[in-house]
Amino acid sequence: MEKNYVYGHDSLDGRNAERIMDEADNFQERAKFMFGMFATARKMLINSLPKDLSPKEFKKQIYERTYGEPLPDDFFKDKN
Numbered sequence: 001m002e003k004n005y006v007y008g009h010d011s012l013d014g015r016n017a018e019r020i021m022d023e024a025d026n027f028q029e030r031a032k033f034m035f036g037m038f039a040t041a042r043k044m045l046i047n048s049l050p051k052d053l054s055p056k057e058f059k060k061q062i063y064e065r066t067y068g069e070p071l072p073d074d075f076f077k078d079k080n
Contacts, residue, residue, distance in 0.1 A: 049061050056076060063071045 045062065045065055049058065053061065060071045063075075
């Protein structure tokens with residue numbers, strides 16, 4: 001089984017995440033852990049998307065799955 005790169009743990013269920021956060025001595029350690037959790041979740045989201053999406057549709061799907069709402073209509077308009 002591939003190890004999660006966040007502190008080398010196999011799984012990060014709620015109990016493990018809580019324990020690791022309690023053991024983190026400073027802000028940098030906590031920030032590193034939280035960024036790792038975000039990166040892992042984003043990787044899982046990207047891997048769940050169809051592989052043949054256009055770049056525009058890919059961004060739309062990422063936004064909608066992350067924020068739970070449709071992408072604003074003006075998102076892709078030129079910024080002149």
